[in-house]
Amino acid sequence: MEALWLSIRLAGCVAVSLLLAGMPLAYWLSQTKWRGKFLVESVVALPLVLPPTVLGFYLLVAMGANGPLGKLWTRWFGHTLAFTFTGLVLASILYSLPFAVQPLVLAFESVDQRLLDAAAILGASRWRAFRQILLPLSVPGIITAVVLSFAHTLGEFGVVLMVGGNIPGITRTVSIDIYDHVQSLDYAAANRMAIALLLISFAVLSTIFAVNRRVWSPWPTK
Amino acid sequence: MTAATSTPGARFDVRLRYKRPGAASDSFELSVDFQLDPGITILFGPSGAGKSTLLDCIAGLLKPPVARIALDNDLLQDSEAPIFLPPQRRRLAYLFQAPALFPHLTVQENVAFGLHHLQEESRDNAVQNLLEAFRVDRLAHRKSSQISGGEAQRVALARALAPSPRAVLLDEPLKGLDAELRSSIVDDLRAWNRARQVPILYVTHQRDEVDALGERVLALDRGLIIAQGAPHTVLDAPRKKRLAYAAGFENHLSALVQDVRESDGVMRARLAGTETDIEVPLGYATVGTRIHVAIRAGDILLATRRPEGLSARNVLSGVIDSLEINGPTVICRVNAGAMFLVHVTRGAQRALELAPGHSVWLVIKTHSCHLVDE
Numbered sequence: 001m002e003a004l005w006l007s008i009r010l011a012g013c014v015a016v017s018l019l020l021a022g023m024p025l026a027y028w029l030s031q032t033k034w035r036g037k038f039l040v041e042s043v044v045a046l047p048l049v050l051p052p053t054v055l056g057f058y059l060l061v062a063m064g065a066n067g068p069l070g071k072l073w074t075r076w077f078g079h080t081l082a083f084t085f086t087g088l089v090l091a092s093i094l095y096s097l098p099f100a101v102q103p104l105v106l107a108f109e110s111v112d113q114r115l116l117d118a119a120a121i122l123g124a125s126r127w128r129a130f131r132q133i134l135l136p137l138s139v140p141g142i143i144t145a146v147v148l149s150f151a152h153t154l155g156e157f158g159v160v161l162m163v164g165g166n167i168p169g170i171t172r173t174v175s176i177d178i179y180d181h182v183q184s185l186d187y188a189a190a191n192r193m194a195i196a197l198l199l200i201s202f203a204v205l206s207t208i209f210a211v212n213r214r215v216w217s218p219w220p221t222k
Numbered sequence: 223m224t225a226a227t228s229t230p231g232a233r234f235d236v237r238l239r240y241k242r243p244g245a246a247s248d249s250f251e252l253s254v255d256f257q258l259d260p261g262i263t264i265l266f267g268p269s270g271a272g273k274s275t276l277l278d279c280i281a282g283l284l285k286p287p288v289a290r291i292a293l294d295n296d297l298l299q300d301s302e303a304p305i306f307l308p309p310q311r312r313r314l315a316y317l318f319q320a321p322a323l324f325p326h327l328t329v330q331e332n333v334a335f336g337l338h339h340l341q342e343e344s345r346d347n348a349v350q351n352l353l354e355a356f357r358v359d360r361l362a363h364r365k366s367s368q369i370s371g372g373e374a375q376r377v378a379l380a381r382a383l384a385p386s387p388r389a390v391l392l393d394e395p396l397k398g399l400d401a402e403l404r405s406s407i408v409d410d411l412r413a414w415n416r417a418r419q420v421p422i423l424y425v426t427h428q429r430d431e432v433d434a435l436g437e438r439v440l441a442l443d444r445g446l447i448i449a450q451g452a453p454h455t456v457l458d459a460p461r462k463k464r465l466a467y468a469a470g471f472e473n474h475l476s477a478l479v480q481d482v483r484e485s486d487g488v489m490r491a492r493l494a495g496t497e498t499d500i501e502v503p504l505g506y507a508t509v510g511t512r513i514h515v516a517i518r519a520g521d522i523l524l525a526t527r528r529p530e531g532l533s534a535r536n537v538l539s540g541v542i543d544s545l546e547i548n549g550p551t552v553i554c555r556v557n558a559g560a561m562f563l564v565h566v567t568r569g570a571q572r573a574l575e576l577a578p579g580h581s582v583w584l585v586i587k588t589h590s591c592h593l594v595d596e
Binding site for chain 2: 112114117118119120121123124125132133136137
């Protein structure tokens with residue numbers, strides 16, 4: 001159960017960080033008229049199409065003792081980033097980025113622009129309009145973003161294996177734990193973990209679909 | 223800021239040029255220069271004339287590259303300085319076509335939104351006064367998504383006027399409401415403005431609203447102000463072909479004057495490219511002059527047999543080219559030498575069994591033919 005607890009902690013950290021980082025990014029994407037916007041959108045969506053091992057490989061290189069990020073980290077904190085919990089959080093943030101940003105962009109874009117125009121004419125600053133109009137009207141999308149980034153991080157395997165390795169209590173997450181049990185032919189242990197993950201994932205998804213059927217559902221709305 | 227401190231009688235100067243970025247190359251540029259005095263001025267023009275774009279520019283939601291917009295001596299934008307006040311700092315009211323109420327807030331909270339800067343007590347008072355002035359005080363605690371369209375537009379008006387704006391922009395705000403409701407809302411707006419005397423720019427493309435509201439009309443077409451003045455002088459004597467469109471003339475015919483009968487006050491003119499003559503009101507024209515005639519599609523009668531014993535002087539025979547159903551109206555294209563557009567009701571279409579290829583007669587009164595300058 002150590003692995004499950006670690007996975008939940010990791011997913012929680014990632015979901016919160018992604019909400020904080022994803023909100024300004026999604027707001028910018030939903031408002032900007034910049035022509036190069038599609039480039040940013042592509043970068044955000046990359047983890048959707050890249051094999052996790054590709055992302056994990058480059059992150060490992062960057063975080064390693066000789067990588068740019070690793071060097072900086074070592075200078076500040078005295079140890080490398082790879083094979084640590086923090087490294088895992090950073091990697092997972094990138095890996096789950098589209099799962100947070102896309103529902104947020106969708107939610108922000110579906111708020112009628114005329115409401116924001118009205119707020120501006122009534123004297124509200126952009127920040128006030130964001131807090132009092134855009135945010136409350138985007139609540140379903142925000143919930144979706146948090147839940148999806150949590151669930152997606154919970155189930156990741158490739159990136160964790162590349163960047164985190166397999167250190168019990170530090171980087172050994174549920175999916176890696178299951179893989180280990182299967183390798184050592186301990187199917188009963190693997191099954192316990194797998195069922196826990198299955199139930200959690202089901203609970204998470206049924207939460208989103210219950211909260212709203214509009215944003216980010218693979219099922220038709222009617 | 224209360225109403226008492228705003229300068230009554232401020233004059234609104236608007237001069238700007240704007241072309242929507244990325245618009246098709248054949249699309250027009252908005253280019254206007256006009257003044258608004260205190261009170262209601264109607265901005266009238268057909269759909270796509272640039273009315274909403276103009277309001278967006280004045281409100282600061284769009285930034286025209288060339289503009290000087292000022293309330294008395296207070297500059298909202300001056301592209302030469304350059305000065306550009308964002309919408310937040312213009313202190314204007316702008317009511318869109320849709321009420322655009324904040325759906326997660328109550329009616330009261332919506333109206334209070336623009337009074338953020340006031341102390342709670344004076345804010346509550348101001349909100350209460352406005353809700354009463356626009357007859358929606360009984361809705362104060364309802365969610366704004368749970369009120370009717372007419373109520374929503376009243377609340378939107380109260381919300382827009384709450385911060386004591388220096389000028390008011392209204393973009394077809396009463397579209398879709400019935401005439402009685404519209405005039406009662408306008409009366410409340412006039413009452414609100416009696417003490418304040420701010421300029422109000424009221425956009426519409428509905429002729430009946432112009433007649434009901436009109437003090438002064440600006441006619442906008444394809445981005446240009448093509449006429450201004452009192453409603454009947456601007457709209458009843460359309461001097462420009464495009465304005466005739468605006469005033470609801472669907473038919474534009476070119477004709478050559480054949481005969482001038484001054485004692486009867488009429489002329490006979492031959493439709494260009496046809497052998498058909500029509501009788502039109504007397505105008506400044508002599509025999510041989512080319513004139514342009516505008517006729518409303520709703521002013522033409524259709525008959526399936528040649529009518530007799532009518533006072534109408536123009537009875538033309540033609541063939542139905544096509545029919546198009548548009549809401550309660552059926553638009554008939556009738557080829558009577560020239561192509562005419564005629565509006566009939568769907569009931570009339572059924573009763574007369576109108577269909578493409580059928581022969582019909584067009585009946586047009588002389589005074590339904592309006593002379594238009596090209």
